[in-house]
Structures are given as structure tokens and as C-alpha cells.
Amino acid sequence: MKNFKLLLIALLGFGLSLNAQTKKATNTLLWEISGNGLKKPSYLFGTYHLISAKFADTMKVLQEKLESADAVVGEIVMDSSMQSKMAPFLIMKDNTLDHLLTKAEFKEVEDYFKTKQPGFELEQMNKFKPAMISIMMVLFESPDMLNGISEGIDDSFQKYARKNGKSLYGLETAEYQGALLFDSDLQKQKKALLKSIREADKSKQQMEELKTNYIAQDIDKLTDFFKIQDEETKEFMTELLKNRNKRWLDQLPALMQNQSLFIAVGAGHLVGVEGLIKGLQLKGYILQPVATN
Numbered sequence: 001m002k003n004f005k006l007l008l009i010a011l012l013g014f015g016l017s018l019n020a021q022t023k024k025a026t027n028t029l030l031w032e033i034s035g036n037g038l039k040k041p042s043y044l045f046g047t048y049h050l051i052s053a054k055f056a057d058t059m060k061v062l063q064e065k066l067e068s069a070d071a072v073v074g075e076i077v078m079d080s081s082m083q084s085k086m087a088p089f090l091i092m093k094d095n096t097l098d099h100l101l102t103k104a105e106f107k108e109v110e111d112y113f114k115t116k117q118p119g120f121e122l123e124q125m126n127k128f129k130p131a132m133i134s135i136m137m138v139l140f141e142s143p144d145m146l147n148g149i150s151e152g153i154d155d156s157f158q159k160y161a162r163k164n165g166k167s168l169y170g171l172e173t174a175e176y177q178g179a180l181l182f183d184s185d186l187q188k189q190k191k192a193l194l195k196s197i198r199e200a201d202k203s204k205q206q207m208e209e210l211k212t213n214y215i216a217q218d219i220d221k222l223t224d225f226f227k228i229q230d231e232e233t234k235e236f237m238t239e240l241l242k243n244r245n246k247r248w249l250d251q252l253p254a255l256m257q258n259q260s261l262f263i264a265v266g267a268g269h270l271v272g273v274e275g276l277i278k279g280l281q282l283k284g285y286i287l288q289p290v291a292t293n
Contacts, residue, residue, distance in 0.1 A: 026219050026220075027289075028219070028291055029046040029214075029217045029219075030289070030290045030292050031289055033285050033287060034288070035284065036283065036284040036286075037257070041260060042260050044265075044270065045264045046265070046266065046270045046271075047265065047267060048153070048267060049152060052151065052152070053152065053156035056153055056157070059293055061290060061293060066160060067164075070167065071161070071166050071167035072158060072167070072169070072262045072263075072264065073169045073252075073261050073264070074157065074158055074170055075171055075177070075266065076171070076172055076173060076174050077170035078155050078158050082174045085173070085178065088178070089129075089179055089181070090128055092127055096127060097109075097122065100190055108194070109122055109193065109194070110122035112197045112200060113136075129182050130186065130189035131182050131184065132182065134192060134196055137197070141204060157262065171244075171247070171248045171251055171265070210225060219270075219271060226271060227272070241274065245274055245275060245276055245279060246279075248265070248269070249283065
């Protein structure tokens, strides 16, 4: 359960309803950044990387702020080169899944995927690292995204920027993200994969709860979700959220000094005492919640 939760955090960063109205002022994923000498306000929006672009389409105010911005900022620039940059991090060079896993474990993983797609053969994924197979579990619970039916929300903002002649910036490289997500010890990856398979029902329930809280833009519940601190996950969580936030906070002031930004990053980066909202406030900026409808 805990390891699957880490995967959700890594991806958070839904064919959605118009009923996602905020019930209190801070219940929103959209925040205005002003003050501290800025000539124009910028906007910070929390995404979930598996969510359909249709979610953003339901938000009139969000679309207005995106249109008003001079530039769009994402975690990375998503373009045709991204796949080739990430690919080397997904593959095991001197190992295979059928060697890393016992026969019983290999069958256990394959049987899980066969319940989702009967013709699935794990052997076809034999060179992929266990962490990639774990991410596939999440994708299999989001079939529209897996089958390419829906456009992801992060990609939609960047496509809008290109189509409308706006500048586009990435806060880090695809290579950095590839190393972060896939370069950990293979035995730890294997352990996490098997744990996720064995707790698949609980993991699915947790994913549904996350979806509900994200749609509701419930900042308090999302903040609670990211409060994972134990010896098993502390190092990874520190790099995944805290350290990346620090690096982004070093970059953002110069980027938004003379232009209005629409900053779209995983929602987990916004919340908590080490999140971007608090971090920007500590740098002297004024952060105001903006109702999205």
C-alpha cells in the first residue's frame, strides 16, 4: 500500500464533473502569485499527470488565466524527444524480470495484468525495470490514458503554449526525472512491485480516494495524503518533493520577474510546509487562492 502510494505521488504530481466547485476559499488547485516587485501576476496550478485534459476544460477561470499568461512552465518540456531521453532509464542492462523474480513471483505479476488484459504476456516486458511495471499498474487503472484515448492535462497546457506562440519552460530535464523514478536499487523496486500486486485492491481504493479529493480540489486532504515519513520512504520522498521544490523555487523568481507565467506542476508540490505555496510566500510573494469556476 505504502509503495503504491509513492507511485501515485510520483505521478501526481478524470473525465470530470462540473460539480467540482470549491467549498472554501483555499479549496482550489489554482493560486495567483503577486507582489515582491512582479510586474504581472503569475499563476500556479496543481496537476495529476494521469488526468484527462477534460478536467481543465471544465474550469472557465483556469482557461482565462492560461490565456492571459505570457509563458507556460512545466516540470519538464514534453516534446518528441522526451521518450528517447527517458528510455535508457527504463531498461535493465544486465538483468531481466524472469531472472530478478522467481517463477512464482513472475506468474503472480503476470496474473495480475491478465485480469486487466487477458492477452497480456509479461515476457514482452522482460527487460523493463520493476518500477516501470509498477507504473504500468497505475496506467491499467486509467485505461483511457493507457490506450491514448485521452490527452493528459500537463501535455494539454504545453500544446496550448506552442499553438498560441507562448514561451515554454521546463524546471528540470527528462533525464533527471528518469533517474529519479527508475535508478533505485532493483531489489527495492522488486519488493515494491510485489507489495503493490499483493495489495492491489487496497491500492485501487486509495487511487479512487485520491481521484475524489483531487476533483474536489481539497487542499487539506491532499496535504494529508503527502504526509508520508518513515525510514523506508524518507530518502525518496525528500528528493521527490522537498529537494525538487527547493530547486524550482530558485528558478521561478527570475522567470516570472518580467512575464506572467502559468505554472503547472504536480499537485503534491503545492502543499505542505515545504511546498511551493509556502515557499513562495517565504520569498515575499503574495499567494491568493483562485476559484476555478
